[in-house]
Amino acid sequence: MTDRIPVTIIPGDGIGPEVVAAARRVLDAAGAPIEWEEAEAGAAVFQRGVASGVPDETIASIARNRLVLKGPLETPVGFGEKSANVTLRKLFETFANVRPVREFAGVPTPYSGRGVDLVVVRENVEDLYAGIEHQQTADVAQCLKLISRPGCERVSRLAFELARAEGRPGVACATKANIMKLTEGMLKRVFEGMAPEYPDLEARHIVVDNCAHQLVRRPEQFDVIVTTNMNGDILSDLTSGLVGGLGFAPSANLGADVAIFEAVHGSAPKYAGKDVANPTAMILSAVMLLRHAGLDEVAARVEHAVEATLAAGIHTRDVLGESVSTTAFTDAVIERLDAAPAAAGAAGPGRAGRRVRQLRVPRVDDTPQTAKERVLAGTDVFIEWSGSPDELGASLEAIAAGTPLRLKMMSNRGTMVYPSRGAQPSLVDHYRCRFLARDGAQPTEADLVSLISAIGARHMWMHVERLQQFDGARGYTLAQGEDNAR
Ligand code: NAD
Numbered sequence: 001m002t003d004r005i006p007v008t009i010i011p012g013d014g015i016g017p018e019v020v021a022a023a024r025r026v027l028d029a030a031g032a033p034i035e036w037e038e039a040e041a042g043a044a045v046f047q048r049g050v051a052s053g054v055p056d057e058t059i060a061s062i063a064r065n066r067l068v069l070k071g072p073l074e075t076p077v078g079f080g081e082k083s084a085n086v087t088l089r090k091l092f093e094t095f096a097n098v099r100p101v102r103e104f105a106g107v108p109t110p111y112s113g114r115g116v117d118l119v120v121v122r123e124n125v126e127d128l129y130a131g132i133e134h135q136q137t138a139d140v141a142q143c144l145k146l147i148s149r150p151g152c153e154r155v156s157r158l159a160f161e162l163a164r165a166e167g168r169p170g171v172a173c174a175t176k177a178n179i180m181k182l183t184e185g186m187l188k189r190v191f192e193g194m195a196p197e198y199p200d201l202e203a204r205h206i207v208v209d210n211c212a213h214q215l216v217r218r219p220e221q222f223d224v225i226v227t228t229n230m231n232g233d234i235l236s237d238l239t240s241g242l243v244g245g246l247g248f249a250p251s252a253n254l255g256a257d258v259a260i261f262e263a264v265h266g267s268a269p270k271y272a273g274k275d276v277a278n279p280t281a282m283i284l285s286a287v288m289l290l291r292h293a294g295l296d297e298v299a300a301r302v303e304h305a306v307e308a309t310l311a312a313g314i315h316t317r318d319v320l321g322e323s324v325s326t327t328a329f330t331d332a333v334i335e336r337l338d339a340a341p342a343a344a345g346a347a348g349p350g351r352a353g354r355r356v357r358q359l360r361v362p363r364v365d366d367t368p369q370t371a372k373e374r375v376l377a378g379t380d381v382f383i384e385w386s387g388s389p390d391e392l393g394a395s396l397e398a399i400a401a402g403t404p405l406r407l408k409m410m411s412n413r414g415t416m417v418y419p420s421r422g423a424q425p426s427l428v429d430h431y432r433c434r435f436l437a438r439d440g441a442q443p444t445e446a447d448l449v450s451l452i453s454a455i456g457a458r459h460m461w462m463h464v465e466r467l468q469q470f471d472g473a474r475g476y477t478l479a480q481g482e483d484n485a486r
Helices: 014-029 043-047 054-067 084-091 148-167 184-197 208-217 231-242 281-294 296-311 325-336 389-400 447-460
Strands: 006-009 034-038 068-069 096-104 117-123 127-135 141-146 170-177 203-208 224-227 250-252 259-263 374-386 405-412 416-419 432-439 461-471
Touching: 006 014, 006 054, 014 068, 014 281, 014 296, 014 461, 054 068, 054 250, 054 325, 054 447, 068 281, 096 148, 096 231, 117 231, 117 432, 127 231, 141 259, 141 416, 148 170, 148 184, 148 224, 148 250, 170 184, 170 405, 184 203, 184 224, 208 224, 224 231, 224 259, 250 281, 259 281, 281 296, 281 325, 296 325, 374 405, 374 447, 389 405, 389 447, 389 461, 432 461
Parallel strands: 006 034, 006 068, 068 259, 117 224, 170 203, 170 224
Antiparallel strands: 096 117, 096 250, 127 141, 250 259, 374 432, 374 461, 405 416, 405 432
């Protein structure tokens, strides 16, 4: 008898227990050599007072088994601040979320027959999902968008490796680098720098809004799309819509050590306990798990059984036409486990020809890079102010007089309003006040600190940013309307 592979299974919330049970039944019926270890996370755990929604026993189980099949998790209102999903992704550094979609025979969509078959590789732990938020004034809140070079390298490398492993011709990198040059631009630069290592693959950058547009107009042009966390969240819901909806979209959260497989969808609470949810996404997530564990043969059997079931016109009620229950759909999949792939009559293994098997999760060099030359250029001080920009400007000019720093400009929500260039944005009580070195002066740490304390004596400041040059390149962007002159 084959050694059984231990897998942590988390039923989750809402429709989770039903679709997870369906996937488990199918894998057991297919003879997958898996030892399930049930663990808890989500709403009930939050309600017991565990602030993360993930108990220690679950963390220990995942750390031990390193393979997880997971249902959707809810964060009940009034309990816990952070999503249990994000906690799991961050705790086990599952840095990439791989979300394949493809057309299924028997699931009619406006795109049927066009061969949609693509994978969104979403960065999974950084970006706005770091969840670093601050209320700045009563009227203004901020969320920090943190993007790292190692994070971009890991996800780019994984996207290229996945394209190669699946025999797909290319990778598109979707970013908003045209607006967020330093953060979104980091992924673009890392991706473009890595592309020459994969001369067999076509690598291209696409602006993310155009990517959304192109996905709706001509989705068949895409094979692999790598993107930042927030963009990937949105684009991958869009791509599931191309093939019949969230009920058909599986995913894998991949890290160097741990892989968590789950449907893209959430807990769909209105369908919970009604035996109507579509278990396809969860069963296909389990197929991804089987392949990741090297169980290709049983993975193919389960996948073909799902395809054959759908192709026979059997589906749950999220697809138009006569529908069956979750249980009946699962029974129908189990009945077809022995159907030969050729007899499945479904879309087959997809345009790429084969599904990835045990994707090597790349390790990248994450030792911090250092700049040869790093120069302190000044500071941005964010100040609460409800008077006129000119009054604040005059006050700050007076504070900086006689110091090595001068007020270069002030912006309000990113648009320069002082000195005035005639822009008339509606103003909020939150100004970014940029101080740069006076000509010939090189400000010191002490200069910054005394400037900030002098400002603090007269104004309410919220946060401060150090402005730096890295090897001669400006490490901060200009405000809308600001010129580059010193
Ligand atoms: P959702 O995915 O639960 O539901 C959106 C809609 O999609 C549902 O109303 C339903 O019509 C449909 N749908 C989704 N899955 C389906 C399925 N398997 N079968 C049939 N129809 C299906 O998204 P939501 O309503 O935004 O979120 C509900 C809860 O789930 C929230 O608490 C959210 O935080 C959580 N959530 C969890 C995860 C996760 O655990 N990975 C992901 C997304 C949302």
